[in-house]
Amino acid sequence: xxxxFITLLERITRIREWIDRxxxxxxxxPVRLIRMQQLYLRLSESLRGMTRQRLIRMASAPRFRSExxxxxxx
Numbered sequence: 609x610x611x612x613f614i615t616l617l618e619r620i621t622r623i624r625e626w627i628d629r630x631x632x633x634x635x636x637x638p639v640r641l642i643r644m645q646q647l648y649l650r651l652s653e654s655l656r657g658m659t660r661q662r663l664i665r666m667a668s669a670p671r672f673r674s675e676x677x678x679x680x681x682x
Contacts, residue, residue, distance in 0.1 A: 616655050623648045
């Protein structure tokens with residue numbers, strides 16, 4: 609995995625934790641919660657896009673078959 613992918617995954621995890629903490633808070637700020645959720649959705653979409661591109665690259669990569677050659681006894 610690329611460093612960019614891992615960093616994005618860490619950010620998404622951290623924001624998800626902040627959202628959960630904000631929702632459990634007794635003084636929940638609706639504006640802060642909405643902003644964090646919007647950021648979470650944007651980053652999640654970026655992560656999905658990166659994953660999709662990676663899968664496409666993997667699927668379209670050339671494959672080299674290793675053909676075994678069997679030599680008969682002469």
